[in-house]
Structure formats: structure tokens, C-alpha cells
Amino acid sequence: TQLLEQSPQFLSIQEGENLTVYCNSSSVFSSLQWYRQEPGEGPVLLVTVVTGGEVKKLKRLTFQFGDARKDSSLHITAAQPGDTGLYLCAGGTSGTYKYIFGTGTRLKVLA
Amino acid sequence: SQTIHQWPATLVQPVGSPLSLECTVEGTSNPNLYWYRQAAGRGLQLLFYSVGIGQISSEVPQNLSASRPQDRQFILSSKKLLLSDSGFYLCAWSAPHRRGGSGNTIYFGEGSWLTVV
Numbered sequence: 001t002q003l004l005e006q007s008p009q010f011l012s013i014q015e016g017e018n019l020t021v022y023c024n025s026s027s028v029f030s031s032l033q034w035y036r037q038e039p040g041e042g043p044v045l046l047v048t049v050v051t052g053g054e055v056k057k058l059k060r061l062t063f064q065f066g067d068a069r070k071d072s073s074l075h076i077t078a079a080q081p082g083d084t085g086l087y088l089c090a091g092g093t094s095g096t097y098k099y100i101f102g103t104g105t106r107l108k109v110l111a
Numbered sequence: 112s113q114t115i116h117q118w119p120a121t122l123v124q125p126v127g128s129p130l131s132l133e134c135t136v137e138g139t140s141n142p143n144l145y146w147y148r149q150a151a152g153r154g155l156q157l158l159f160y161s162v163g164i165g166q167i168s169s170e171v172p173q174n175l176s177a178s179r180p181q182d183r184q185f186i187l188s189s190k191k192l193l194l195s196d197s198g199f200y201l202c203a204w205s206a207p208h209r210r211g212g213s214g215n216t217i218y219f220g221e222g223s224w225l226t227v228v
Contacts, residue, residue, distance in 0.1 A: 004154075033217075035217075040222065041222065042201050042203070042218075042220055042221060043155070043201075043219055044219075045216050045218075048216065086152060088154060088155065090155075090217070092215065097143045097160055097162050097205070098145075098157055098160050098168070098170070099145075099205075100157060101147070101154045101155035101156075101157070102154050103153060103154040104152065104154040106152055
């Protein structure tokens with residue numbers, strides 16, 4: 001069974017601080033996505049990475065796919081209250097149509 | 112543009128009663144369709160996915176079932192609900208004919224809150 005473990009589970013920080021969220025698995029994934037979810041809504045895609053070692057930047061967010069394609073990280077620089085939400089990683093496997101989601105990291109940025 | 116809708120948005124059902132959640136996608140053909148369940152503030156658990164009419168893959172054995180009677184319609188059902196079925200249910204779709212390796216975007220519906228009492 002493929003599992004994606006995220007850490008930390010909860011994170012509460014002050015505005016302006018930096019943070020990193022991790023997504024780890026013992027399985028290899030062909031693609032890794034990061035989503036953000038607001039309460040009562042469905043997750044919304046932030047980024048997709050498909051190459052081992054790939055780094056993508058989205059404004060203050062930096063995403064990295066591990067060399068072995070088993071893990072990923074999301075780094076936020078100078079966090080803002082608008083970054084508050086549930087962050088989810090999701091792994092796709094070549095040859096299947098299913099996407100496995102991580103356990104989630106709930107981030108709260110205090111003003 | 113493509114849209115996805117699911118209903119009802121909120122549902123309170125007694126233990127042992129049946130369930131039917133519906134989801135429709137517009138603006139695309141032959142999408143991959145998914146049902147996920149989410150416990151409060153946690154990750155998503157894949158329940159079912161479908162790559163075509165009548166084709167259902169079950170990921171977790173339980174008292175839920177799914178059906179795809181039409182190309183863009185996905186239904187989640189139960190004959191008898193359990194307390195443990197409570198949660199936030201999300202329908203989702205991705206582009207057709209592309210497997211996980213190519214990194215399809217998954218688009219989610221608004222979600223359905225189910226409380227079994």
C-alpha cells in the first residue's frame with residue numbers, strides 16, 4: 001500500500017517566518033503534486049513536479065522533488081496570514097490513474 | 112471551461128439508512144473520476160476511481176459502492192450507513208487517457224459533509 005506521510009501535522013508561526021513542510025514515502029512516484037485546501041472547500045493545485053531533483057518556485061513558495069522521487073518538500077518564505085490552510089501532497093504512479101494523498105499539514109500564520 | 116458539481120452539500124443521516132451522493136462534470140469527455148473521503152482536517156483517502164462508464168476500481172473495502180451510469184456522472188452509495196462513514200466526501204476529475212506518471216491536475220468538487228447519527 002502506498003502511503004505519503006507529511007510532517008509536521010500542525011504548524012503555527014508568526015507572519016514573516018519561514019517554514020518547510022515535508023512529504024515522505026517508501027514508494028517511488030512518477031509525479032508529485034502539492035495542493036492547498038481552505039475549510040469546507042476542495043483542494044486546489046499549487047504545483048506539479050515530475051523529475052527527480054526538480055525545483056519549482058511559485059512566488060514565495062519553493063517546491064522540490066527528491067532525487068529518488070520518494071519525497072518532496074514545500075518551503076514558504078516570509079509567511080503571510082493568507083498562506084493559512086491545509087497543505088496536501090499527492091503522488092501519481094505511472095501506469096495507473098489513481099492519486100494518493102498525504103496526511104496533510106495544517107498551517108496557521110498569525111498576524 | 113470544465114466544471115464539477117456534487118450534491119447534496121450537507122447531509123445528516125441516521126445509522127442504517129441509505130446514501131446517495133452525486134457528482135457531474137461538464138465541459139470534458141471521458142474524464143477520470145474519483146471519490147475521496149476526508150476526516151476533519153486530515154488527508155484524503157481514495158475510495159473509488161473510474162476511467163470509463165461502468166468501470167469502477169475500489170481502493171478500500173467497506174460498505175460503500177460507486178457507479179458511473181453515464182460518462183460524466185459518478186455516484187457514491189451505501190445501503191446501510193455506519194457511524195464511521197461520517198466525513199467530508201469529495202468528488203474529483205482529471206483529464207482522460209493520462210496516467211499518474213504524467214502529473215494530471217485533479218479538480219475537486221465543492222464537497223459533501225455527511226454526518227451519520
